[in-house]
Amino acid sequence: MAFETVLFYAFGAVLLAAALRVITARNPVHAALYLVLAFVTAAALWLLLHAEFLALALVLVYVGAVMVLFLFVVMMLDVNLERLREGFRQHLPLALAVGVLMAVEMALVLLHRWQGVAAPPRALAPEDSNTRALGRLLYTQYAYAFELAAVVLLVAIVAAIALTLRRRKDRRLVDPAEQVRARRAERVRLVSLPAEKDR
Amino acid sequence: MNAANDLFLVLPELVLLAGGCALLVADLYAKSEARRASYLLAQATLAASAAATLFVLWGTGGALAYAFHGLYVADVLAHVLKLAACGAVSAALVYSRRYLLDRGLWRGEFLALLLFALLGMAVMMSAASFLTLYLGLELLSLCLYALVALQRDSAAATEAAMKYFVLGALASGLLLYGLSMLYGATGSLALTEVARQVGLAVRGGTQQTFLVFGLVFVVAGIAFKLGVVPFHMWIPDVYQGAPTAITLVIGSAPKLAAFAMAVRLLVNGLLELAADWQQMLAILAVLSMALGNLAAIAQTNLKRMLAYSTIAHMGFMLLGLLSGVVGGNWLNAADAYAAAMFYTLVYVAMSLGAFGVLLLLSTRGVECETLDDMKGLNRRSPWTAFLVLLLMFSLAGVPPTAGFYAKFAVISAAVNAGQVGLAVFAVLFSLVGAFYYLRIVKLMYFDEPAGASAVPQDRGARMLLSANGLALLAVGLLPQPLMGLCFVAIKSL
Numbered sequence: 001m002a003f004e005t006v007l008f009y010a011f012g013a014v015l016l017a018a019a020l021r022v023i024t025a026r027n028p029v030h031a032a033l034y035l036v037l038a039f040v041t042a043a044a045l046w047l048l049l050h051a052e053f054l055a056l057a058l059v060l061v062y063v064g065a066v067m068v069l070f071l072f073v074v075m076m077l078d079v080n081l082e083r084l085r086e087g088f089r090q091h092l093p094l095a096l097a098v099g100v101l102m103a104v105e106m107a108l109v110l111l112h113r114w115q116g117v118a119a120p121p122r123a124l125a126p127e128d129s130n131t132r133a134l135g136r137l138l139y140t141q142y143a144y145a146f147e148l149a150a151v152v153l154l155v156a157i158v159a160a161i162a163l164t165l166r167r168r169k170d171r172r173l174v175d176p177a178e179q180v181r182a183r184r185a186e187r188v189r190l191v192s193l194p195a196e197k198d199r
Numbered sequence: 200m201n202a203a204n205d206l207f208l209v210l211p212e213l214v215l216l217a218g219g220c221a222l223l224v225a226d227l228y229a230k231s232e233a234r235r236a237s238y239l240l241a242q243a244t245l246a247a248s249a250a251a252t253l254f255v256l257w258g259t260g261g262a263l264a265y266a267f268h269g270l271y272v273a274d275v276l277a278h279v280l281k282l283a284a285c286g287a288v289s290a291a292l293v294y295s296r297r298y299l300l301d302r303g304l305w306r307g308e309f310l311a312l313l314l315f316a317l318l319g320m321a322v323m324m325s326a327a328s329f330l331t332l333y334l335g336l337e338l339l340s341l342c343l344y345a346l347v348a349l350q351r352d353s354a355a356a357t358e359a360a361m362k363y364f365v366l367g368a369l370a371s372g373l374l375l376y377g378l379s380m381l382y383g384a385t386g387s388l389a390l391t392e393v394a395r396q397v398g399l400a401v402r403g404g405t406q407q408t409f410l411v412f413g414l415v416f417v418v419a420g421i422a423f424k425l426g427v428v429p430f431h432m433w434i435p436d437v438y439q440g441a442p443t444a445i446t447l448v449i450g451s452a453p454k455l456a457a458f459a460m461a462v463r464l465l466v467n468g469l470l471e472l473a474a475d476w477q478q479m480l481a482i483l484a485v486l487s488m489a490l491g492n493l494a495a496i497a498q499t500n501l502k503r504m505l506a507y508s509t510i511a512h513m514g515f516m517l518l519g520l521l522s523g524v525v526g527g528n529w530l531n532a533a534d535a536y537a538a539a540m541f542y543t544l545v546y547v548a549m550s551l552g553a554f555g556v557l558l559l560l561s562t563r564g565v566e567c568e569t570l571d572d573m574k575g576l577n578r579r580s581p582w583t584a585f586l587v588l589l590l591m592f593s594l595a596g597v598p599p600t601a602g603f604y605a606k607f608a609v610i611s612a613a614v615n616a617g618q619v620g621l622a623v624f625a626v627l628f629s630l631v632g633a634f635y636y637l638r639i640v641k642l643m644y645f646d647e648p649a650g651a652s653a654v655p656q657d658r659g660a661r662m663l664l665s666a667n668g669l670a671l672l673a674v675g676l677l678p679q680p681l682m683g684l685c686f687v688a689i690k691s692l
Binding site for chain 1: 205209216220223266267268270271306308311312315318322328330331334335337338341342344345348349351408411412415
């Protein structure tokens with residue numbers, strides 16, 4: 001067995017174990033940390049496939065940015081775990097039955113006519129850099145999909161702002177333009193009062 | 200494969216994108232709550248996109264054309280569905296304007312998100328690759344989640360949005376899992392190449408295990424988008440929890456996109472596996488027709504009742520999709536798929552009308568959403584009551600309305616495919632369904648009104664409702680033109 005194969009199975013095992021812990025860990029912070037571990041091992045698997053750029057992007061973007069934010073949210077929010085677990089025991093039998101059924105069905109389909117998995121496509125080892133090849137594909141062959149992904153992000157921004165922006169009623173913000181435009185008639189009101197008589 | 204031609208073919212999408220972005224900016228300068236300029240800009244964008252679709256149809260002469268390295272396809276099916284979706288969204292705007300204005304929800308984001316949602320639908324309708332199909336689906340779903348949550352102060356709407364989001368994310372995960380399996384088995388994301396590889400595998404008798412395994416998840420993803428049992432859990436809660444105007448949006452045009460997705464994936468990509476997916480669709484159809492119709496009887500909330508009726512109708516639509524290929528022979532496939540498409544188009548029109556009535560009858564602060572609100576509608580407004588009668592007859596499938604012909608078409612497709620048992624089952628459950636539609640008719644005509652409030656004046660929406668109801672009657676009397684159009688569209692695949 002080649003050394004790369006050993007590495008593949010080792011990383012694969014860690015990835016599966018970490019992914020399993022993500023959904024079984026009782027503490028959400030632990031779950032998030034296991035997710036970080038899963039991302040890192042997935043990145044290692046990509047490295048084995050010579051997809052260096054993607055592996056680094058995964059570590060930088062997901063581990064470095066997304067998961068840090070995620071951890072912040074998990075730690076900041078006061079989530080009452082006991083309440084979340086309330087229905088667990090009650091729904092366990094049904095969920096277990098459905099889950100086992102699904103697993104058995106999947107196993108039957110896969111084992112029924114097991115012919116082995118076709119050899120994975122050979123890792124690309126282009127002469128020029130991985131990043132350049134990826135960039136070239138992204139901006140030529142997949143330009144349309146790339147632009148669509150951009151629109152999805154735009155919608156995410158619009159939706160996030162629409163759902164969270166609340167204008168405060170008691171704010172004291174002054175619009176300078178309105179101040180400059182003000183006229184005397186709008187500010188000063190002359191009221192004629194009758195002169196007071198001496199008693 | 201030149202850039203000018205590519206850009207010409209995606210003109211409808213480009214118009215929508217430009218209109219949506221322009222609206223985001225223009226709405227900043229909106230002076231009044233009514234936002235006339237934004238509203239007109241949105242309607243103009245929809246009209247321009249429809250015109251662009253016609254322009255592309257005229258330019259290509261209805262021929263199949265690919266763009267952007269096979270990521271985008273322009274065929275008659277895409278053009279027809281895009282036109283219908285533009286019309287449905289435009290109608291949704293007219294119906295929902297006063298309702299949203301009354302509730303302070305008539306905001307620029309609503310209009311912009313609606314246009315972007317339509318963009319997502321158009322992308323799905325013209326998808327020639329798993330990648331574009333998925334991106335379009337995400338674009339559409341993201342807009343819909345946000346629209347449901349737009350009424351931030353309503354606990355029901357927030358809960359509905361949360362449920363929709365979590366279940367939608369799960370369904371996206373299932374779909375992606377299935378697509379990745381198919382990609383693993385065929386080595387391609389392009390639907391034509393996938394179809395070729397699947398054909399080779401089926402005839403060569405190799406590697407089918409993986410394909411069927413992936414197919415299961417793909418069908419689950421499609422079933423979620425259509426909202427058929429057992430992937431229907433989100434439908435009643437979302438339909439009831441969202442503001443009625445948003446329910447109208449969710450219940451109309453996205454069904455066209457879901458139909459397009461089913462056709463693109465199953466018919467364009469995996470037709471060779473029809474024997475497998477037709478069985479799955481048959482289970483989904485049977486469960487949906489049974490559960491949808493039975494559960495709808497027990498509802499007193501009209502929105503929830505219409506939600507269950509959606510489930511049942513989508514089950515009916517599947518009858519057409521599953522009757523295409525009989526024993527490896529797809530001579531009648533175009534008829535069956537055209538019947539399913541006809542059903543979807545008619546259903547969208549009926550759904551627009553049914554929720555449009557609820558919007559029309561809701562006044563400031565008073566929601567029209569229970570059965571009691573329909574009592575004695577004939578006294579309050581005979582013409583509206585007559586239109587509701589047409590809509591309910593059409594939903595129930597009573598001749599001579601369009602709903603009857605749609606049901607007739609899919610059931611005859613099922614009979615032609617030898618699925619007599621399924622057809623009988625469908626007829627039985629459409630009889631069960633007739634009960635709760637006719638109950639509304641009875642409430643309108645034979646019961647005393649609970650309150651003496653007049654029907655609100657909203658000329659635009661009333662005229663549109665009249666057109667909507669009469670169109671259903673007209674299509675029911677003369678179904679051939681629309682059916683012919685569906686046939687041409689399916690033939691163009």
